[in-house]
Amino acid sequence: MDPSESEKPQLQAKVHSGLQEKVPLEELQVREYISIFIGLGLLFALTAGVKVPLDSSPKAAAIGISKAPWVFGSIQWLLQRWPAWLSGWVLPLLSMSVLLTLPWWGAKVGKKWAWRIFLILSSVWVGLTFLYLWGEGGFPA
């Protein structure tokens, strides 16, 4: 056998093995259908299991609340302690600009510090949200 002919097939197998190997799209589609069933099942279970109450009627006696949906709970928590210009505008916009420019400053500080800084930033906002929810006594639906 010619040595060059015996080497060629082995070289091609090495290039296409592992994670870079190409598989038909159907392989992914099957997994996606399963995930859709699981995702819809989770949504339906939440819907059936946890009631979503209505707000207090606007015609009822005033209940004197200052409330925010949980997504803005962190800002609400800050607003209760710091001026509006800082809590409502500067801090959120600053955080958003740090996020938006991540590809650029992330390349400068390296992958470990990019991950750490992002984690600290996210943890602060998530932590403030939980602080607000804890202060309100639970998940405000």
Add this chain to the structure above:
Amino acid sequence: MGKQINNSLLGHIRPRQITAGALRLRATFCLGGFSFLAFIVLTITGMLLLFFYQPGDRAFTSLSEINSVLPYGGFIRALHFWAGQMMVISVFLHMVRVVWSRAYRPLRELNWITGVVLFSLTVILDYSGYLLRGGQESGSAATVGHALFTSLPGGQALATIFFGQPSSFNGSTLNMYVWHVFILAGAVSFLQMFHFWRIRRGGGVRPL
């Protein structure tokens, strides 16, 4: 006929072959896909709610009727609510995964920016949906938002464009309804399609 479909736009939305690494659960944890699924559920349930919901003074009354009188109205409304909350959470977790896998690196910076804008719009959609509930809680949330806008120079006009004229007992207004149902939802739809196209153009999900 099959070949024509394959050669058309539909046949090119997705590649015929993908890398084996992209099949693994820990490539994406299905978070982006779940976010899109939640958006589809929101769109369908939102369109069903559109038939009976009335913004403004009748918001709370129409929601009460949807909840208690309309067959399956309460289910549709609750499904819309939970899909919204889960979408915010899944979009955030998707962002965490993207940062973890460093999928924001060149040449994907534009897609990263698109994703961050989508996250912001998702949060604002959640807030605007909360205001449309039309009760006292939504009124107080609208008051806080309105006050934030008016604290800016020239903010009164911005506040009127976004919030309309809410009362402290009812945050639902026609302005907020248009923003939530058409403008913000339309922007999210368009940016999602752009986001998916950029992923496709960038060669798909890179195996970890």
